[in-house]
Amino acid sequence: MTAAEMTGIGVSPGVAAAPVARLAPPPALPADTGPEPDxxxxxxxxxxxxxxxxxxxxxxxxxxxxxxxxxxxxxxxxxxxxxxxxxxxxxxxxxxxxxxxxxxxxxxxxxxxxxxxxxxxxxxxxxxxxxxxxxxxxxDLPMPGLPDPGHRFVLVARDLAPADTAALDPAAVAAIVTEEGGPTSHTAILAKSMGLPAVVACPAAAGLADGTEVLVDGGTGLVVPDPEPGRVRRVLDAEARRAAALTASRGPGRTADGHAVQLLVNLGSQADLAAAAAVDSEGVGLFRTEFLFLDRETAPSVDEQVEAYGQAFAAFSGRKVVIRTLDAGADKPLAFVDHGHEPNPALGVRGIRLARTATGASLLDGQLTAIAAAAAQHAADVWVMAPMVATPGEAAAFTAQCRSHGLATAGAMIEVPAAALRASRVLESCDFASLGTNDLGQYALAADRMNGALADLLDPWQPALLDLVSLAAEAGREAEKPVGVCGEAASDPLLACVLVGLGVASLSMAPAAVAGVRAELGSRTLADCAGMAAEALHAADAADARRLVAAYGTA
CATH class of the missing domain: 1.10.274.10 (PtsI, HPr-binding domain)
Structure with a gap:
């Protein structure tokens, strides 16, 4: 790597080369001339x-x-x-x-x-x-907004607001590079949904001037100013071959030697339903139900929930749908619940812990009643899991409650390190488990998910996080119960191979990422995946893990 090259966190795979165009700065705040006369x-x-x-x-x-x-x-x-x-x-x-x-x-x-x-x-x-x-x-000043240099460009900014990211035209924007942000920021999520290569947490990008030609690799996080033309041709040719492989990507997920890996989509709202259902996947690995509960003054009725869940089950008729019960409380407060004051909400009453309160217990009971009723009306294979499970006892209690509602397949989210460390005990009562790598990484490395200064610690390639994934996957193999991943880590094609090498049975991701993950898995044997996993586990840090895995098999 030359001195001019920059690295950040790759959050949306793909490669592009184009001149830089920087986001226009916001209006300057004028001097304070208060107080106002009226x-x-x-x-x-x-x-x-x-x-x-x-x-x-x-x-x-x-x-x-x-x-x-x-x-x-x-x-x-x-x-x-x-x-x-x-x-x-x-x-x-x-x-x-x-x-x-x-x-x-x-x-x-x-x-x-x-x-x-x-x-x-x-x-x-x-x-x-x-x-x-x-x-x-x-x-009455111009709104902060996107540049329009009249040609295709790489958008560079300190950070991007949702309004700007959502307005991007993929025909004009070749890639995104931001100085701040993290793997779970809106920039990352929206770029991935649009299929735009994106690199975040790249502070050196502050030195990129308008018009500078850059090569951006959204998979590795590499940003190369003034790249040598031959290198650009080689990289873009490889990207064209990758795009052709994506176009040809069809059918169930499997490695080159036939090892099956379920490829599923994440579903966050009814607005996403049609597009998610149209993707060639084996179902939904994470159906987030918070959209029904947040930003309203009263709890949704059981009938309202039955209707909403039923729409998803109908759209994925004959396919698997893993529905997560409400992940709210403390850090996602509900207007109709008295959460009280918590000095550290990230470690507070959220997810399954909300059921410790009378109101939360009633919400969970109503939700399970609605899920069971909707499941009975449709042909989807409905699985149910609880968020923020920390102990085997919590897992057992949730599974028993699901059974009492007639729900046959119940599991736990493993996003608390304690649950990963005790995964074998958690799985004694559960039918499956699903790893939420976003929160699991945050809690394992004690790093706030949106603290840009700690973005390297929040990288899903962190070996410590992969150690926890390995522990949970091994517990699943021994119990002969599936353990999947539904965090953003599953959307990274190379990291997906590592996860499979660690023993993960299913991967759930943004719908736009399915084809890329399927193509990458199809180019690797299970032994390759295991070898890539070994490289990542023995790496010094996330950047080293990514580098070693990217180079695997090239020597």
């Missing part, structure tokens, strides 16, 4: 600016599809939060000018989300973009 009129202007931002996000969501639409609709709710207007009013009464009152209100929201940790902390960075858009709307 605070009521100033508050009305601030409210109008917030509504303009929300309406613009609604319009973008209407034009988008799948994960992008979901993210933008969720974003549009933030500027309309009455608590935000209340904080703007307070800042105005304290003598701030309107632009500074808006900035202060968003700043206090951001601090609160960062303190909450977990899911809410992941959304904190999005508030910066909403703040900038609100200030631009107030001052």
């Amino acid at each position: 605070p009521e009129a100033a508050l009305a202007e601030a409210r109008a600016a917030l509504e303009a931002v929300a309406a613009d996000l609604d319009a973008r969501a209407d034009r988008a599809e799948g994960p992008a639409a979901d993210v933008l609709f969720a974003q549009s709710m933030m500027p309309r939060d009455p608590a935000l207007a209340d904080r703007i009013a307070k800042a105005l009464s304290d003598g701030r000018s309107t632009p500074h009152a808006i900035a202060a209100a968003f700043g206090s929201f951001r601090a609160a989300l960062e303190a909450a940790g977990g899911y809410l902390a992941e959304r904190a960075a999005d508030l910066d973009d909403l703040r900038d858009r609100a200030v631009a709307a107030l001052l």
Whole structure:
């Protein structure tokens, strides 16, 4: 590697070469000229600016599809939060000018989300973009936005907001490189859903100037400024061969020597359903049910849940659907549940732990009732699993409750290190287990998922995380019960081979990633996968693991 080369975290595979175009900077905040002579009129202007931002996000969501639409609709709710207007009013009464009152209100929201940790902390960075858009709307300035150099380009930015990422045109944008972000950021998720090569957490990209030709590898995380033309040709030729292999990729997942690996899709909302069902997969490995519970004032009724689950089961009729019970509480609070105060929500009452409360127990009972009723009406092979299981006792209690509702196949998410270490005991009562590598990595390495400074620790290639995966997979083999992976790690074709080499039986991923994973697995024998896994386990760190596995078999 030459000195000019840069590395980050590859979060969406693919290779591209094009000139750099940088994201336009946000409008500068003017000097604070407060207090405003008419605070009521100033508050009305601030409210109008917030509504303009929300309406613009609604319009973008209407034009988008799948994960992008979901993210933008969720974003549009933030500027309309009455608590935000209340904080703007307070800042105005304290003598701030309107632009500074808006900035202060968003700043206090951001601090609160960062303190909450977990899911809410992941959304904190999005508030910066909403703040900038609100200030631009107030001052009648151009919105922060995407460049338009008139040719295909590699988009480089400090970070990307959902509104910008969702608006990307893959015909114009060849790849994405950001200085900040992490493997589970909105940039990573949306880039993967669009099939755009993407590298995040690459701080050296701050030095890339507009017009600089760069080669970007979204699989390895490599960014090469001013690459030698011969190298570009070789890499792009290899990428063309990879794309041809993806086009030809069909059927069940299996290695080159016929070892079966179930390839499944992750499903996050009803808006994703049609596109996910159309993918050539063996079913759903992670059906997130939070979309029915979050951002509403009352819990969904059993009948409402039966209808929603039934739509998914019908779309995947004859295929496997693994549905996860509600993963909420503390870091994803519900308006209709009194969560109380927790000093460390990321380690608090969330997932299956919510059932320790009377309200949470009622929610879980209602959810299992609805799942069983919907399953009885459709031909999908329905499996049910609980999030945040930490002990064999929790696993056994959940499995027994599923059985009492007539649900035949019950399992546990392994996303707490304790559950991975005791996987053999967890599997004594469960029919299967599924590894959530995002949270498992966060807890194993004590690194907040959205802390850009710790992005290297959150890399799913971390050998310590793979050690935990190996322990759980070995327990599954000994118990003759399937252990799968449904975290973002499964979307990386090379890492998918490593996971199979560790003994993982199924892989669930973003629908757009299925073809790439199937093609990569089909080019490797099971022995190759085991050899790649051994290289990764013995690596010094995540970057070393990725490098060793990428070079496997080339000597």
